[in-house]
Amino acid sequence: MDRHRAPGQLGHEGGGAGVTLDDFRPGPLDRDETFYVAGHRGLVGSAIWRRLERAGFRGLVGLPSAELDLTDRAAVFDFFAETRPRYVAVAAAKVGGILANSTYPQEFLSENLQIQVNVMDAALATRVERLLFLGSSCIYPRLAPQPITEDALLTGPLEETNDAYAIAKIAGIMQVQAIRREYGLPWISAMPTNLYGPGDNFSPQGSHVLPALIRRYDEARAAGASHVTNWGTGSPRREFLHVDDMADACLHLLENYDGPQQVNVGTGTDVTIRELAEIVAAAVGFDGDTLWDASKPDGTPQKLLDVSKLADAGWRARIGLPDGIRSTVEWFRAHQGTEAMSPIRGI
Numbered sequence: 001m002d003r004h005r006a007p008g009q010l011g012h013e014g015g016g017a018g019v020t021l022d023d024f025r026p027g028p029l030d031r032d033e034t035f036y037v038a039g040h041r042g043l044v045g046s047a048i049w050r051r052l053e054r055a056g057f058r059g060l061v062g063l064p065s066a067e068l069d070l071t072d073r074a075a076v077f078d079f080f081a082e083t084r085p086r087y088v089a090v091a092a093a094k095v096g097g098i099l100a101n102s103t104y105p106q107e108f109l110s111e112n113l114q115i116q117v118n119v120m121d122a123a124l125a126t127r128v129e130r131l132l133f134l135g136s137s138c139i140y141p142r143l144a145p146q147p148i149t150e151d152a153l154l155t156g157p158l159e160e161t162n163d164a165y166a167i168a169k170i171a172g173i174m175q176v177q178a179i180r181r182e183y184g185l186p187w188i189s190a191m192p193t194n195l196y197g198p199g200d201n202f203s204p205q206g207s208h209v210l211p212a213l214i215r216r217y218d219e220a221r222a223a224g225a226s227h228v229t230n231w232g233t234g235s236p237r238r239e240f241l242h243v244d245d246m247a248d249a250c251l252h253l254l255e256n257y258d259g260p261q262q263v264n265v266g267t268g269t270d271v272t273i274r275e276l277a278e279i280v281a282a283a284v285g286f287d288g289d290t291l292w293d294a295s296k297p298d299g300t301p302q303k304l305l306d307v308s309k310l311a312d313a314g315w316r317a318r319i320g321l322p323d324g325i326r327s328t329v330e331w332f333r334a335h336q337g338t339e340a341m342s343p344i345r346g347i
């Protein structure tokens with residue numbers, strides 16, 4: 001049997017109009033094949049890389065943006081033609097918090113569209129067998145019923161602060177579906193909830209709520225401050241998934257799931273921002289007070305993904321929030337002031 005082809009799987013020469021997905025069954029990926037992790041230095045990409053290394057993958061490929069700018073279409077096609085990966089995880093993206101997203105919608109729309117279209121077009125041209133496209137829970141309508149199921153996609157208006165980014169990600173899901181339909185390649189998409197962990201962006205301008213809180217509380221502890229003031233009332237509920245769990249889910253989906261619909265990836269449980277702040281304060285050892293500036297906006301009251309589809313595929317999160325935050329604080333302290341902490345991923 002062709003060494004490249006497990007039973008029921010498409011080979012490199014597979015795909016092309018007319019190939020159907022009916023016979024495809026996901027199964028273990030071949031550890032000796034080339035696996036390209038786009039964005040392998042980012043929060044998610046680096047976790048996927050670690051997980052794949054741990055699983056014994058020997059053909060991992062990744063390039064920093066300084067060496068391969070994924071907005072450079074010709075360079076991306078050359079890279080795929082030379083490397084010919086069999087598997088791809090698309091974890092490269094321009095990512096940022098609310099401020100960055102609402103200040104630079106053109107960059108978030110244009111760069112993300114370019115990155116994902118170039119990668120997926122080149123992956124199609126070289127008939128990549130399994131590709132995982134990563135989006136985000138912001139693809140769902142602002143007022144989607146909670147917890148948010150995959151069916152909520154395109155049922156209502158988006159949150160305005162990151163609608164440009166969300167539209168780019170929705171286009172990515174569509175491209176995966178279109179390639180499945182037209183070319184029969186068993187590519188899939190996953191939509192993670194809020195992620196955190198080693199490799200996160202802790203820069204004051206570009207970071208998300210959890211790394212921002214870790215930095216704020218740790219700086220307050222170091223300065224001997226009596227209190228920390230956070231924006232809003234602390235009452236909104238949010239879900240957080242450790243990035244190592246996320247990476248584990250990515251490999252699990254690649255080996256166990258096939259279908260056109262995007263799969264939500266989360267824990268299925270949420271906490272209030274106030275509870276989150278308490279966990280962070282305990283993790284960094286800050287014993288002062290926390291004040292809430294209710295004159296600042298709270299954002300949407302709840303954002304929780306329904307993870308039934310992921311559970312049906314046989315996966316659930318394992319890293320609890322207090323443990324995950326403790327180890328993230330350790331990483332933050334160990335890397336403060338180093339290149340890993342530079343705001344390369346923020347704006």
Ligand SMILES: NC(=O)c1ccc[n+]([C@@H]2O[C@H](COP(=O)([O-])OP(=O)(O)OC[C@H]3O[C@@H](n4cnc5c(N)ncnc54)[C@H](OP(=O)(O)O)[C@@H]3O)[C@@H](O)[C@H]2O)c1
Nearest residue numbers: 039041042043044064065069070092093095136192195345
């Ligand atoms: N973080 C979250 O909470 C979260 C939640 C849900 C979904 N996601 C999704 O997960 C994916 C990755 O996010 P992340 O948090 O890991 O982002 P990140 O830490 O900012 O990493 C993004 C990566 O993309 C690469 N990249 C950006 N522009 C590039 C370009 N023009 N050419 C080549 N590489 C480029 C960067 O490469 P260099 O480092 O080499 O510049 C970086 O490694 C995104 O699709 C995001 O939507 C993230």
